[in-house]
Amino acid sequence: MKYASQAVAKPYFAFAMLLFVGQIVFGLILGTQYIIGDFLFPEIPFNVARMVHTNLLIVWLLFAFMGATYYLVPEESQTELWSPKLGYALFWIFAVAGVLTILGYLLVPYARLAELTGNDLLPTMGREFLEQPTVTKIGIALVVAGFILNILMTVLKGRKTVVNMVLVTGLIGLAVFWMFSFYNPKSLVLDKYFWWWVVHLWVEGVWELILGAILAFILIKTTGVDREVVEKWLYLIIAMALISGILGTGHHYFFIGAPSYWLWIGSIFSAIEPLPFFLMVLFALSMLRQRRREHPNKAAVTWAVGCTIMAFLGAGVWGFLHTLAPVNYYTHGTQLTAAHGHLAFFGAYAMIGMAIISYAWPKLHGRECNSPQAQRMEIWSCWVMSLSMLAITLLLTWAGWIQIELQRLPGDAGAIGYMQTQDAIMHVYWMRLAAGVAFAVGLGMYLYSFLVARNTREEAPALMTAA
Amino acid sequence: MNSPEYSLTDLSPPQTARIPGDLAMWCFILAELLAFLLLLGSMAFARGHWEQMFSAGIATLHPEAGLINTLILLSGSYFAARGVRLSAQGQPRALGRGFSLAALCGLGYVAIKLSEYALLFGAGYNLRTDTFYFFYFFTTFFHMAHVLIGMVILLVVARRYRTGQYPNADKARMAGESAASYWHMVDLVWLVLFPLLYVLP
Numbered sequence: 001m002k003y004a005s006q007a008v009a010k011p012y013f014a015f016a017m018l019l020f021v022g023q024i025v026f027g028l029i030l031g032t033q034y035i036i037g038d039f040l041f042p043e044i045p046f047n048v049a050r051m052v053h054t055n056l057l058i059v060w061l062l063f064a065f066m067g068a069t070y071y072l073v074p075e076e077s078q079t080e081l082w083s084p085k086l087g088y089a090l091f092w093i094f095a096v097a098g099v100l101t102i103l104g105y106l107l108v109p110y111a112r113l114a115e116l117t118g119n120d121l122l123p124t125m126g127r128e129f130l131e132q133p134t135v136t137k138i139g140i141a142l143v144v145a146g147f148i149l150n151i152l153m154t155v156l157k158g159r160k161t162v163v164n165m166v167l168v169t170g171l172i173g174l175a176v177f178w179m180f181s182f183y184n185p186k187s188l189v190l191d192k193y194f195w196w197w198v199v200h201l202w203v204e205g206v207w208e209l210i211l212g213a214i215l216a217f218i219l220i221k222t223t224g225v226d227r228e229v230v231e232k233w234l235y236l237i238i239a240m241a242l243i244s245g246i247l248g249t250g251h252h253y254f255f256i257g258a259p260s261y262w263l264w265i266g267s268i269f270s271a272i273e274p275l276p277f278f279l280m281v282l283f284a285l286s287m288l289r290q291r292r293r294e295h296p297n298k299a300a301v302t303w304a305v306g307c308t309i310m311a312f313l314g315a316g317v318w319g320f321l322h323t324l325a326p327v328n329y330y331t332h333g334t335q336l337t338a339a340h341g342h343l344a345f346f347g348a349y350a351m352i353g354m355a356i357i358s359y360a361w362p363k364l365h366g367r368e369c370n371s372p373q374a375q376r377m378e379i380w381s382c383w384v385m386s387l388s389m390l391a392i393t394l395l396l397t398w399a400g401w402i403q404i405e406l407q408r409l410p411g412d413a414g415a416i417g418y419m420q421t422q423d424a425i426m427h428v429y430w431m432r433l434a435a436g437v438a439f440a441v442g443l444g445m446y447l448y449s450f451l452v453a454r455n456t457r458e459e460a461p462a463l464m465t466a467a
Numbered sequence: 468m469n470s471p472e473y474s475l476t477d478l479s480p481p482q483t484a485r486i487p488g489d490l491a492m493w494c495f496i497l498a499e500l501l502a503f504l505l506l507l508g509s510m511a512f513a514r515g516h517w518e519q520m521f522s523a524g525i526a527t528l529h530p531e532a533g534l535i536n537t538l539i540l541l542s543g544s545y546f547a548a549r550g551v552r553l554s555a556q557g558q559p560r561a562l563g564r565g566f567s568l569a570a571l572c573g574l575g576y577v578a579i580k581l582s583e584y585a586l587l588f589g590a591g592y593n594l595r596t597d598t599f600y601f602f603y604f605f606t607t608f609f610h611m612a613h614v615l616i617g618m619v620i621l622l623v624v625a626r627r628y629r630t631g632q633y634p635n636a637d638k639a640r641m642a643g644e645s646a647a648s649y650w651h652m653v654d655l656v657w658l659v660l661f662p663l664l665y666v667l668p
Contacts (some may be wrong), residue, residue, distance in 0.1 A: 236495055240495075243498070273613060
């Protein structure tokens with residue numbers, strides 16, 4: 001750790017991991033509920049578990065992004081953070097608000113939660129992924145605004161780098177598009193139309209800038225390749241991400257009541273969306289080939305390279321599978337979408353989160369990297385999580401295919417109903433649950449590696465103080 | 468094997484092939500061309516499907532405006548290329564002049580394109596009229612956005628060149644060639660779009 005204020009990242013990383021555990025617990029509950037419909041009913045109904053599972057994902061990723069930013073911006077800017085106090089204060093505000101919101105979901109019926117939080121004053125609740133009470137949404141906006149102020153002030157007083165610029169652009173984009181969560185028109189078509197401005201333009205737009213910047217930072221640090229080379233790759237990747245991603249929003253406008261020209265725009269531009277992810281794979285591999293040093297933190301490199309490959313598979317390949325309008329006509333809203341969502345979120349965002357934590361956590365504790373034993377455990381956990389997530393993806397693709405075959409492809413007379421189709425998928429859901437348990441084991445191994453690291457800290461190289 | 472073209476006494480080093488501009492810019496150009504290729508491929512597909520709709524739509528366009536715009540963009544490319552060449556031959560001020568003239572051509576292009584849009588909107592056509600007008604408005608608008616990006620690139624490079632912000636001559640030459648290459652790409656796309664949209668019956 002070069003700057004004392006980088007330590008602000010610590011609580012963010014730790015809390016992100018805690019929420020990640022919560023997300024996986026609810027994932028397992030959901031996987032079980034697909035098979036045993038009334039499992040944990042009425043305490044935790046399916047819709048509540050799903051809401052908690054997805055909301056925890058979004059919030060832990062936000063914590064990981066914030067932690068990553070607090071860690072890398074001072075180092076890139078070569079200056080202390082503008083206000084570490086603000087960083088810590090925002091952490092507590094965000095953490096408390098997040099926990100209260102999740103408790104609200106679990107302890108109070110959703111309609112009652114809406115009443116209690118004054119949703120009728122500015123109704124924004126009741127929409128997928130944006131279920132948070134309006135006060136929480138306002139809280140998130142304020143926390144993000146304070147966070148960006150802190151980062152901007154730091155960047156302005158220090159060295160300007162492309163990594164910082166791309167990261168800050170991504171963060172500002174994140175804040176700007178969040179504003180659309182407050183827009184809740186009466187027309188369902190308009191509602192969905194602008195809902196995607198948060199959901200799609202986050203994960204397939206500005207978040208890709210954040211991902212690219214964090215990836216570039218880790219690769220600069222671990223490979224020692226010239227900044228100039230890394231920056232060119234980064235420019236190319238983000239340009240492609242924005243060209244394809246912004247108009248690629250169109251692939252969500254199929255069959256929802258938006259003008260039919262979106263069938264063309266969505267199909268054409270989202271067909272290019274795999275390209276920036278493919279470039280990221282090339283970027284990571286080419287940086288490794290040109291590396292000028294053997295960084296002792298093999299685990300962080302494994303996460304970073306793994307992230308690009310899994311993101312390409314999940315976001316690129318699995319996205320492309322069902323993005324063309326004539327295909328999507330049959331696959332819209334099947335388990336194929338869930339397959340894509342799982343691998344894309346895990347590959348692109350969960351893995352980059354774990355990559356930066358893996359790189360930064362030892363440094364935040366005065367070591368260059370973890371001991372070989374701890375790293376071995378961590379690399380194993382990376383493989384277990386990646387392979388089990390790949391298994392979940394393949395199984396959900398299979399489930400999706402059964403839905404398409406039984407429910408979508410046959411004409412009205414031949415098609416069978418939704419619940420009948422679910423019965424036909426049941427054996428796949430069992431296997432998916434098993435893969436989910438394997439993923440949880442992988443996460444357990446990952447967390448255990450921190451314990452191993454702590455117990456074997458004398459065997460880890462101390463932090464080199466020279467820049 | 469004694470070919471008259473080869474002289475045994477010529478000891479000058481062989482010419483090595485070199486891509487003008489930055490390789491990263493060429494990757495970007497290829498990616499842009501891929502986007503246009505998909506767009507044009509879809510348009511060709513739609514045209515095969517709705518031949519009459521496309522013929523009727525094309526008849527409402529303004530080919531003279533398209534022709535003038537083609538000439539304007541070609542002139543722009545000429546100025547940009549001339550700027551790069553003269554600056555390489557020891558006239559550093561030529562680059563800024565050439566790029567500014569090219570950007571001015573871009574401005575002319577945009578003005579004419581916007582007036583074409585105004586005429587068509589006035590006649591009641593828009594993005595939602597039918598598939599032909601979607602492709603016409605969307606593809607040309609997407610292209611016009613690239614003209615604007617190209618203009619910005621040219622002007623930024625010209626300014627940095629003039630104010631000596633490049634660390635050395637090699638970097639300056641690279642930037643100039645990259646900007647001109649991008650501009651040629653914009654020009655090239657129009658040269659494909661123009662006959663497809665305005666001329667082909």
